[in-house]
Amino acid sequence: MLLQLNNIFKWVNSGGQRIFLLKDINLNVEEGEFISIMGPSGSGKSTLLNVIGMLDGFEEGEYHFLDESVHSLKEKHRANLYKEYIGFVFQSYHLLDDLTVKENLEMPLLYKKFKGSERKAMVADMLDRFNIVGKKDLFPAQLSGGQQQLVGIARALISNPKLILADEPTGNLNSKQGEEIMELFKQLNEEGVTIIQVTHSEKNAEYGSRIINLLDGRMI
Amino acid sequence: MKTQLFKSVLRNLLKKKFLSSVKILGLIAGYGVFIFLAEKIQYETSYDQFWNESESVYRVALDVSCENGEEVVSAKNFHGSTELLDEELAEVDTHCNLSKDVVTVFNGPQQKIQNVDFIWSDPTFFEVFDREIIDAKTTSLLENIHGVAISQSFAKKLYGAENPIGKELTVNEGWKFVVDAVFEDIPENSHLKVDVVCAYKTLFYYMKNFDNTAQVLVDNPNYQYVKADPYTQKRWRAPVQYRPYCYIKLDKGFTIGSVSNKVGPLLKKVALPQNLKDATVDFIFQPIADIHLKSKLDHELSANGELTQVFFLGIIILVVLLVCLINFINLNTISTIENAKNYSIRILNGSRYGQVFQLLFIESLLFNLIAIGVSLVLAYRLIITQIPSGGISSFTLLILVLIGALVTLVACIVPFISVVRNKAFSIVRSGSQKLQQKWTSQKIMVTMQFSITIILIICTIGIYKQMQFVNNSELGFSGNQTLFSFTPMSMNQHPDLANKLTTFKNEVSALGGIVSFSTSSSIPGRPINRLTNQVKAIDAENPYAASFEQVSIDDAYMETYSIPLIAGGNLSYQNDWNSNDILVNRTALSHMGFANENEAVGKSISISNNNYEIRGVVEDYHHVSLHTTVKPTIYSQNLRWDHSVGFYSFRLSSNNIAGTTAQIQSIWNQLYPKEEFIFSFSNTEFEAQYLQDQRFNQILSYSTILALLISCLGLLGVALFNTKKRVKEIGVRKVNGAKIQQILFALNRDFIKWVAIAYVIACPMAWFVLDNWLESFAYKTTIGIWIYLLSGLVALIIAMLTVSWQSFKAAIANPVESLRTE
Numbered sequence A: 001m002l003l004q005l006n007n008i009f010k011w012v013n014s015g016g017q018r019i020f021l022l023k024d025i026n027l028n029v030e031e032g033e034f035i036s037i038m039g040p041s042g043s044g045k046s047t048l049l050n051v052i053g054m055l056d057g058f059e060e061g062e063y064h065f066l067d068e069s070v071h072s073l074k075e076k077h078r079a080n081l082y083k084e085y086i087g088f089v090f091q092s093y094h095l096l097d098d099l100t101v102k103e104n105l106e107m108p109l110l111y112k113k114f115k116g117s118e119r120k121a122m123v124a125d126m127l128d129r130f131n132i133v134g135k136k137d138l139f140p141a142q143l144s145g146g147q148q149q150l151v152g153i154a155r156a157l158i159s160n161p162k163l164i165l166a167d168e169p170t171g172n173l174n175s176k177q178g179e180e181i182m183e184l185f186k187q188l189n190e191e192g193v194t195i196i197q198v199t200h201s202e203k204n205a206e207y208g209s210r211i212i213n214l215l216d217g218r219m220i
Numbered sequence B: 001m002k003t004q005l006f007k008s009v010l011r012n013l014l015k016k017k018f019l020s021s022v023k024i025l026g027l028i029a030g031y032g033v034f035i036f037l038a039e040k041i042q043y044e045t046s047y048d049q050f051w052n053e054s055e056s057v058y059r060v061a062l063d064v065s066c067e068n069g070e071e072v073v074s075a076k077n078f079h080g081s082t083e084l085l086d087e088e089l090a091e092v093d094t095h096c097n098l099s100k101d102v103v104t105v106f107n108g109p110q111q112k113i114q115n116v117d118f119i120w121s122d123p124t125f126f127e128v129f130d131r132e133i134i135d136a137k138t139t140s141l142l143e144n145i146h147g148v149a150i151s152q153s154f155a156k157k158l159y160g161a162e163n164p165i166g167k168e169l170t171v172n173e174g175w176k177f178v179v180d181a182v183f184e185d186i187p188e189n190s191h192l193k194v195d196v197v198c199a200y201k202t203l204f205y206y207m208k209n210f211d212n213t214a215q216v217l218v219d220n221p222n223y224q225y226v227k228a229d230p231y232t233q234k235r236w237r238a239p240v241q242y243r244p245y246c247y248i249k250l251d252k253g254f255t256i257g258s259v260s261n262k263v264g265p266l267l268k269k270v271a272l273p274q275n276l277k278d279a280t281v282d283f284i285f286q287p288i289a290d291i292h293l294k295s296k297l298d299h300e301l302s303a304n305g306e307l308t309q310v311f312f313l314g315i316i317i318l319v320v321l322l323v324c325l326i327n328f329i330n331l332n333t334i335s336t337i338e339n340a341k342n343y344s345i346r347i348l349n350g351s352r353y354g355q356v357f358q359l360l361f362i363e364s365l366l367f368n369l370i371a372i373g374v375s376l377v378l379a380y381r382l383i384i385t386q387i388p389s390g391g392i393s394s395f396t397l398l399i400l401v402l403i404g405a406l407v408t409l410v411a412c413i414v415p416f417i418s419v420v421r422n423k424a425f426s427i428v429r430s431g432s433q434k435l436q437q438k439w440t441s442q443k444i445m446v447t448m449q450f451s452i453t454i455i456l457i458i459c460t461i462g463i464y465k466q467m468q469f470v471n472n473s474e475l476g477f478s479g480n481q482t483l484f485s486f487t488p489m490s491m492n493q494h495p496d497l498a499n500k501l502t503t504f505k506n507e508v509s510a511l512g513g514i515v516s517f518s519t520s521s522s523i524p525g526r527p528i529n530r531l532t533n534q535v536k537a538i539d540a541e542n543p544y545a546a547s548f549e550q551v552s553i554d555d556a557y558m559e560t561y562s563i564p565l566i567a568g569g570n571l572s573y574q575n576d577w578n579s580n581d582i583l584v585n586r587t588a589l590s591h592m593g594f595a596n597e598n599e600a601v602g603k604s605i606s607i608s609n610n611n612y613e614i615r616g617v618v619e620d621y622h623h624v625s626l627h628t629t630v631k632p633t634i635y636s637q638n639l640r641w642d643h644s645v646g647f648y649s650f651r652l653s654s655n656n657i658a659g660t661t662a663q664i665q666s667i668w669n670q671l672y673p674k675e676e677f678i679f680s681f682s683n684t685e686f687e688a689q690y691l692q693d694q695r696f697n698q699i700l701s702y703s704t705i706l707a708l709l710i711s712c713l714g715l716l717g718v719a720l721f722n723t724k725k726r727v728k729e730i731g732v733r734k735v736n737g738a739k740i741q742q743i744l745f746a747l748n749r750d751f752i753k754w755v756a757i758a759y760v761i762a763c764p765m766a767w768f769v770l771d772n773w774l775e776s777f778a779y780k781t782t783i784g785i786w787i788y789l790l791s792g793l794v795a796l797i798i799a800m801l802t803v804s805w806q807s808f809k810a811a812i813a814n815p816v817e818s819l820r821t822e
Helices: A045-052 A075-085 A101-110 A116-130 A145-156 A175-190 B002-015 B016-045 B079-090 B151-157 B200-209 B257-261 B261-266 B286-294 B307-338 B340-348 B353-386 B395-418 B439-472 B499-510 B587-590 B656-670 B681-723 B728-733 B738-775 B787-814 B815-817
Strands: A003-014 A017-029 A034-038 A062-067 A086-089 A161-168 A194-198 A210-215 B057-065 B073-075 B092-107 B113-123 B132-138 B147-151 B168-171 B173-182 B196-197 B245-250 B280-287 B482-486 B513-522 B533-537 B548-554 B565-569 B581-585 B604-607 B609-620 B633-637 B647-652
Touching: A003 A045, A034 A045, A034 A175, A045 A194, A045 B057, A062 B257, A086 A145, A101 A116, A101 A145, A101 B092, A116 A145, A145 A175, A145 B340, A161 A175, A175 A194, A175 B196, B002 B016, B002 B353, B016 B395, B016 B681, B057 B079, B057 B286, B073 B395, B079 B092, B079 B245, B079 B261, B092 B151, B113 B200, B147 B151, B147 B604, B147 B656, B151 B173, B196 B200, B245 B257, B245 B587, B257 B280, B261 B280, B280 B286, B286 B307, B286 B581, B307 B340, B307 B353, B307 B395, B307 B439, B307 B681, B307 B738, B340 B353, B353 B395, B439 B647, B439 B738, B439 B787, B482 B681, B499 B513, B499 B656, B513 B548, B581 B587, B587 B609, B587 B633, B647 B656, B681 B728, B681 B738, B681 B787, B728 B787, B728 B815, B738 B787
Parallel strands: A034 A194, A034 A210, A086 A161, A161 A194, B113 B196, B147 B173, B548 B633, B581 B609
Antiparallel strands: A003 A017, A003 A062, B057 B073, B057 B245, B057 B280, B092 B113, B092 B168, B092 B245, B132 B173, B147 B196, B168 B173, B482 B647, B513 B647, B533 B604, B565 B609, B581 B633, B604 B609
């Protein structure tokens, strides 16, 4: 078991009313799964992903990640946990504009106390694995969307996470680029990485081993 | 349309309370400093410009260079100087000489005014210094041998609402005069302060015919005043203390150049005394409007201002305004960027660019109007307490409006061009992520601001250190618990002077609270003003090269002021307060050719052909402020002091000072019933010499604080913008594992870099400014490297605190917010 959500509730108070973002979510994720979260706009897909990624808290319920009870952890421990085990991929890539591809890949390693030589090796390895060695000195603006997302995924993978969280990874890409990215995810999943993705597209959802449907913050 | 624009602007201001108040505060501080300092500068430069034809009135100063290279440039000159010029040159319309006197004026037995601005002058005084004659008994002013002219405000002080014309007033020892004329006051901004004018011939007449024993004037109807001939030696002989200040007024159409060329040949026609014949004598013609700021001669009439200080004030104005302008532009650009989305929506809905500009303009104008209004009120309240003219001139207002207009325009044009008309300004996306190319100009501006601020900090600390140095310096005497008063004026020239003084001393010394009592012609803190170059060795042909200062003292003076004797003995008590014994100070030794202090003791010297014996040598002490060096000084024992006015000094024991002064007062009242006992503390008197420096330091410190405040506001705005711009980056880094302190470091690193660059630029400039200012002190503190380091550190810490406030907020923010896909 990689993670387990039990009766998760998340809400905000707005104008004296309680608005539920997540309602009674129960979810078990085993290692090696590839899960697609689907649902219309505002159904709580991204919120759920953020909760799983520990970027966002929740009001009620329990969250176990590996052997840790996330809901009772302090902020600092929680941060350490996701730094170690989780990689994020975003719809709009979120690469740093003023860093080159190589530097973008190296950035997370800077925060994890790897030595210079180790970092270099890991970056080289990743460039090699994603076939982007030739682009290592380019800036994000000089790449196509598909290539940028490739870098985004490479960055998420560089510190060897157990879980990849992807929020509409193909949302900004054309269909061919999207297909390539999904193939890549599939291949990664086969290599043992657990993936949870949020998507609008039925076709992309098919790549997953399981589909979760959300409506108004509730699993259906 | 207009109201909608206005409403939109107003709502925007209120919504961004923080940024708006930062902007307004910056402007208010800048404009406030401008108004205050502009008034101060105008006041300082307005001295003596109100006179009719002030540009043709000159003071004739005296420059004497001896063969040995010693040069004395004195504000005083010989009576003969202006008389000669007037006599010989067609260019000179008229002249007048004037001598200041220290007097107490009595109106009947009850009312008296001490320390009156009293001058002796020529009947031509009002031709040179035009004043409206408000009321007069006669058209020929200052011709009546018993008459005086008094100022309007002095008349009011002395006689209240009564008509002063024809009233009698009594001066010092009992000279009675009649008020002949009342003249319009001379404004504060003049180097000349005059309340009572009396003719020279009156002085001579009274000196000749006043019976000091009976204290009455014995009129001599046959008296004929014969004006001396400027070609005779008599008009060129007076020692410094008896020389007047000399003024000429040129005829229309002449320049001073043609006059000054003729001085050399003219002097050849005069039978100059030997000491002047041996030296090179020249006249210096000072336009009266220049005297206050530019004249720094010996024996000035009153304490003058300093041109360098006015210059510094001007620089401070420029600097603060520049900082303020940069700041406002910066902050305006930032808020424009923040509003970019609103502007783009307007344009999307058909607004023209010009209308967006209008929006920016109204906003900028509103800020400036509020700031100008508030700063005017604040500055006015400060001005009426600090500057005698007390008001805001229309000139200042005009310039303020121009500056306001400039700031308004620049501060909306810059963001309009750099944000709204920028190619990167996309009408569908908010601009905040896209506007990075303009970033460099903001960096440069903030760096400039900080350079200026660091210069100000360094200068303030440096000047503060010098003032501390001045206050803590060993002055060589002690004025602790020492009171002084003027000698009683009514006793001047009085035959009872010595007797009464002895009685006074005996009674005062018998009081328990008195440690010692002394009388002298000058006290520490008061200029000595008595110079002689007629000192020579007893058998020598020629006098010593140096001029010596002369102070008349008694046997208790050195004890009263705790000035140590380094060789020989003190003066001894004399019944008639008079002896041929003298003391000299250490500096005088080398000028008299003695190898050491012991060699001097017991030697006789001659001063103006009278012989004196050196009884002892005293240590040097600072008789006047540390602006000047210690001069060779001779202390002689007599009651003959300048203008017959001296000082009483009382050293008190520490307990019951109030009780002791009351006892002194009652003794005084018995002996000198005509005069009030008015005393002050000697220390306060000495410190008063630094008033000008302290004021300047005060102005500088306040300006520094304000400039620092404005710079910090600017930095705060930029930090706000910087973090906002990097919010996405911070989010990405945090998601990828960056800790809060790592984010903080990344955000602050840039600012540290700017402050460092600013520091490097500021240091040499600050050194230059400080070095110049210290030049005006003969004794100066060392400006150690630590002052520079400390200032840099202060700037850095303040900058970091300002920036970190924003950075910290950004660093702890949840990245989910910033990374949400729009």
